[in-house]
Amino acid sequence: MWLRIKIAFRNAFRNRRRSLLNIFMIASAVAAIVVFEGFTHNMISGLRETTVQTQTGHLQLALRSFWEKKSNKPKQNLIKSYQRVVTELLKDKRIQYAAGKLEFFGLLSKGDESMSVRIITLDPQKEVSRNKHFRFREGKALHKNRPFQVAVGNGLARKLGLKANSNVSILTHTYDGVVNAMDFEVSGIFQTDIAEFDDSTLLIPLKTAQELLDTTAVEQIVVGLKSSWDTTMVKDSVRAVLAGIDPDIQVKTWYQIATLYKQVSMFNRVQNTMVQFILMALVLLSIMNTVGMSILERTGEIGTIRALGEKRAAVVFQFLMEGLFLGLGGVLLGILGAICIAKGFNAMNIPIIFPGASAPIFIKIEVLYSAILKASLLGLGITILAAVIPAHRASKMNIVEALRYNI
Amino acid sequence: MSLKSVPNTLSLVVEAHRVSRTYSIGSHCHQALNQVSLEIRKGDFCDIAGPSGSGKTTLLNILGCLDRPTEGDVLIEGVSTKKFSVNELAKFRSENLGFIFQTFNLIPTLSALENVEYPLLLLSRTYRSRRELAEEALKIVGLENFKRNRPGQLSGGQRQRVAIARALVKKPLLILADEPTANLDRKNSIEILDLMSRLHEENGVTFLFSSHDPLVLKRATKISYLSDGRQEPIPSEERMKDVA
Numbered sequence: 139m140w141l142r143i144k145i146a147f148r149n150a151f152r153n154r155r156r157s158l159l160n161i162f163m164i165a166s167a168v169a170a171i172v173v174f175e176g177f178t179h180n181m182i183s184g185l186r187e188t189t190v191q192t193q194t195g196h197l198q199l200a201l202r203s204f205w206e207k208k209s210n211k212p213k214q215n216l217i218k219s220y221q222r223v224v225t226e227l228l229k230d231k232r233i234q235y236a237a238g239k240l241e242f243f244g245l246l247s248k249g250d251e252s253m254s255v256r257i258i259t260l261d262p263q264k265e266v267s268r269n270k271h272f273r274f275r276e277g278k279a280l281h282k283n284r285p286f287q288v289a290v291g292n293g294l295a296r297k298l299g300l301k302a303n304s305n306v307s308i309l310t311h312t313y314d315g316v317v318n319a320m321d322f323e324v325s326g327i328f329q330t331d332i333a334e335f336d337d338s339t340l341l342i343p344l345k346t347a348q349e350l351l352d353t354t355a356v357e358q359i360v361v362g363l364k365s366s367w368d369t370t371m372v373k374d375s376v377r378a379v380l381a382g383i384d385p386d387i388q389v390k391t392w393y394q395i396a397t398l399y400k401q402v403s404m405f406n407r408v409q410n411t412m413v414q415f416i417l418m419a420l421v422l423l424s425i426m427n428t429v430g431m432s433i434l435e436r437t438g439e440i441g442t443i444r445a446l447g448e449k450r451a452a453v454v455f456q457f458l459m460e461g462l463f464l465g466l467g468g469v470l471l472g473i474l475g476a477i478c479i480a481k482g483f484n485a486m487n488i489p490i491i492f493p494g495a496s497a498p499i500f501i502k503i504e505v506l507y508s509a510i511l512k513a514s515l516l517g518l519g520i521t522i523l524a525a526v527i528p529a530h531r532a533s534k535m536n537i538v539e540a541l542r543y544n545i
Numbered sequence: 546m547s548l549k550s551v552p553n554t555l556s557l558v559v560e561a562h563r564v565s566r567t568y569s570i571g572s573h574c575h576q577a578l579n580q581v582s583l584e585i586r587k588g589d590f591c592d593i594a595g596p597s598g599s600g601k602t603t604l605l606n607i608l609g610c611l612d613r614p615t616e617g618d619v620l621i622e623g624v625s626t627k628k629f630s631v632n633e634l635a636k637f638r639s640e641n642l643g644f645i646f647q648t649f650n651l652i653p654t655l656s657a658l659e660n661v662e663y664p665l666l667l668l669s670r671t672y673r674s675r676r677e678l679a680e681e682a683l684k685i686v687g688l689e690n691f692k693r694n695r696p697g698q699l700s701g702g703q704r705q706r707v708a709i710a711r712a713l714v715k716k717p718l719l720i721l722a723d724e725p726t727a728n729l730d731r732k733n734s735i736e737i738l739d740l741m742s743r744l745h746e747e748n749g750v751t752f753l754f755s756s757h758d759p760l761v762l763k764r765a766t767k768i769s770y771l772s773d774g775r776q777e778p779i780p781s782e783e784r785m786k787d788v789a
Contacts, residue, residue: 141659141666141675148654442650445611446711447639447667449632537611541646 142452146459149432156428157464163424164468164521165475167417168513172476173483174413175509178406180502181492182399184331189399191271192330193258194392195360196369197376198239199223202388204357213313216355219384223359224264226379232368235268237261238356240347244310246290246340248298255294257308259344259356267362272341277302277326285346287325293337295327302326308342312352320350331499332398359387369393418520421468425524429461433532440532441540450533457532461525465518472517473510480505557623558719558751559585559608564617566603566774577603579774580617585719585753585767590745592754592761594779595771602723604771605755609642609721610634622718639667643712645722649704651696651711657683657703658692661710668715682710686740702733709740719751726758734760 151157190196204215217223220238227236239259246255262269263282272279272289280289288308290300300306302324309319322342329336348354363372369391380387393400433440440453480503489498566578578600585591585608593601606612607619610626619626621637629637643664644650651660661679670678683689686706696704705725712720722741726734742764744750754761762768770779 140672141662144659145652145654152654438648438650439652442644442646442652443663444635445609445638445644446664447635447637447642449635538606541611541650 142456143459146456147463149436149456150460150463153432156431157467160424160428160464161467161471164421164465164517165471167421168469168472168517169475169479170417171414171513171516172473172505172509173479173503174410175512176476176480176503176505177501178410179506179509180504181499182403182406184499185399185402186396188271188330188332189396190366190392191268191362193335194395195235195268196363196366196392197361197373197389198392198395199359199361199376199380199387199389200357202386205388205390212357213353215357216313216353217357217359217384217387218355220356220359223380223383223387226383227359227361227376230372230375230379232363232365232372232375233361234364235264235266235360235362237264237360238344239358239360240344240351240356241358242310242347242351244308246294246298247307247309248300248304251298252309253294253298255308255340256338257310257340257342257347259347260289260341261344265360265362268360272328272330274326274328277324279328280325280341280343282343284323284325285343286320286322287343288322289325289328289341291336291339292327292329293333294340295324297337300324300327308340308350310350312350314352316352318350318352320346334398414516418516421517421520422524425461425464425521426528428464429457429525429528432460433457433528437535437540438543440535441537441543444535444537445541453533454526454529457529458522458525461521461529462518465521468521469514469517472513476510476513477505479503556587557584558587558589558621559583559753560620560623561604561608561614562618562620564604564607564614564619566600566607566612567615577774578607578614578771581769581771581774581776582617583608583769583776585751587718587751588745588749589767590742590752590765591767591769592756592765593769593771594757594762594765596757598773599771600774601755601757601771603774605721605723605753608753609644610638639664640715641718643715643717643720645705645708645712645720645725647724647727649696649701649708649728651704651707653696656693656695657688657699657707657710660696660707661714664711664715678714679710682714683707685713685744686710700733701729702736705729705733705737706740709737709744713744713750719753722752722754722756724756724758725754726756726760731760734758738764 201215201217224236227233238261241258244255244257245252260269260280262280269279275292280287288306304324305321306324307319307321309317312318363369373389373391376389380389444453483501483503488501490501491498561581561583564578564581565576568575568577581604593604595601607614626634652663658679661682662675665675665678680689680692683692686709688703688706688710691699691703699707726737729737738760741752745752754765768779770777
């Protein structure tokens with residue numbers, strides 16, 4: 139066996155220039171896959187964290203009518219027993235926080251200027267970790283002891299010329315349709331990197347919002363977990379808790395709600411798959427050509443070993459081994475290349491603005507074990523696959539015909 | 546059958562029985578061999594002679610189980626090869642036959658020692674046994690000091706010696722040599738044939754040549770003459786020289 143492997147290894151590098159070109163091609167494909175996956179993973183996981191931490195939490199609870207958006211009367215969507223639900227939920231050690239949430243629209247005014255805004259509540263006392271995830275470019279986050287402060291998104295603040303400590307007023311309708319207004323001080327200007335959110339959103343303490351809307355209930359309950367991995371398991375536990383309190387309350391995971399995240403991650407997945415397919419097709423054709431050429435050049439040699447008594451399967455094995463060696467060389471070089479590229483890009487801190495982002499982010503490439511494994515298996519699999527057809531053809535050669543070719 | 550036949554009572558190694566071989570070239574059929582019969586016994590130093598295109602190599606290929614006859618049968622130690630599968634023939638060749646080719650046909654990526662070792666690899670011999678036998682075979686052909694050299698680093702004569710060692714190493718039933726001196730100069734041809742003669746005389750190795758080289762004809766203990774695919778009586782020495 140060792141001699142066979144030795145022969146295959148030497149044959150794989152018999153034509154050095156051609157073999158190196160192939161190895162370089164496989165390496166480029168492998169490196170491209172690892173780098174591309176690492177880049178998109180970093181981007182997608184950043185978007186996921188931002189979505190979960192600043193908008194959705196890990197789980198959201200609301201009445202069936204809220205999720206189905208059937209009711210014309212928003213008041214019917216309110217969860218009245220939310221305090222009890224929150225108390226029960228917090229008994230689960232895997233839950234970091236659980237807080238009520240209201241989301242509504244209002245008119246934000248500074249002096250003579252007014253703008254329609256989306257107002258989202260935050261409970262500074264309970265949602266400490268969520269509160270921390272808003273990056274404040276100016277001023278401070280909401281505080282439990284300062285109920286009449288609001289935090290404003292960066293884009294929105296720019297449009298209204300707001301700064302930390304600016305005075306604003308909010309005008310909205312209560313759930314009973316009565317117009318209500320309150321004066322606030324801007325605690326700070328935040329940025330989440332999602333332009334759509336930063337351009338139109340304002341954060342307000344939950345209790346103040348309830349006063350403004352004249353209710354003691356909430357529309358949703360946001361649940362944050364200590365670990366994202368527990369999401370599905372906790373969802374099942376929460377469902378069991380809700381069955382005993384109010385079966386009409388339904389729970390959804392962040393993934394079910396985060397439309398933007400789903401669209402972006404799906405787009406990236408399709409894009410990655412297309413790129414990988416094209417790269418692997420190129421590798422397949424290149425290796426098929428190389429092994430085919432090699433077989434043509436070694437016709438006499440194949441005839442000789444067959445004459446000596448080598449079986450067809452052994453000839454196939456030899457060419458597959460040669461393909462495997464090229465693949466191994468390419469994969470190892472590709473992984474090394476990917477690590478170097480990742481380190482280079484990470485050190486250069488190149489800023490890039492994505493569509494829908496409110497601020498540039500730095501290109502960060504994470505070299506993922508899963509991407510290395512995927513690229514390696516693809517690289518090796520394709521090289522072996524590319525060698526199968528020519529190797530099979532070689533094994534079927536007529537010995538007498540093959541011996542006519544000189545070695 | 547042959548003018549220079551030496552009576553041999555030893556056992557039959559290979560027997561060609563009314564063998565014919567026809568090739569189709571487009572719509573045309575070419576008969577390369579026509580009803581040829583031949584017996585090779587243990588210890589023979591036999592040559593299939595004849596002019597170019599007479600069917601020598603075709604007969605050698607059929608006797609070496611590299612090709613199948615269109616008609617007739619080849620019996621190895623009395624067993625018909627007609628019903629052997631491709632893999633059974635390969636196994637048979639690896640166990641019983643040694644080949645020496647006109648163009649040496651050594652594997653260029655292997656050293657002389659590894660080339661000689663190769664047929665033993667097909668017999669699943671251990672590494673140590675392979676090495677010992679291959680070194681011994683190289684010693685017999687006088688190339689023990691060139692065992693690390695690759696074919697590209699050897700002369701034509703040396704390469705043919707390595708090929709002889711490769712054919713010899715597994716102690717086969719029969720060694721088939723297809724024009725072994727065709728690519729060698731006279732001095733090397735004589736040396737190679739002397740080596741083969743010595744192996745035949747001292748070790749009793751059975752050789753079957755396909756050659757019209759007078760040097761081979763002079764040494765052969767049995768000659769079968771072919772012309773246009775048919776067996777014919779061996780022509781006079783003068784005519785043989787013309788043919789050669």
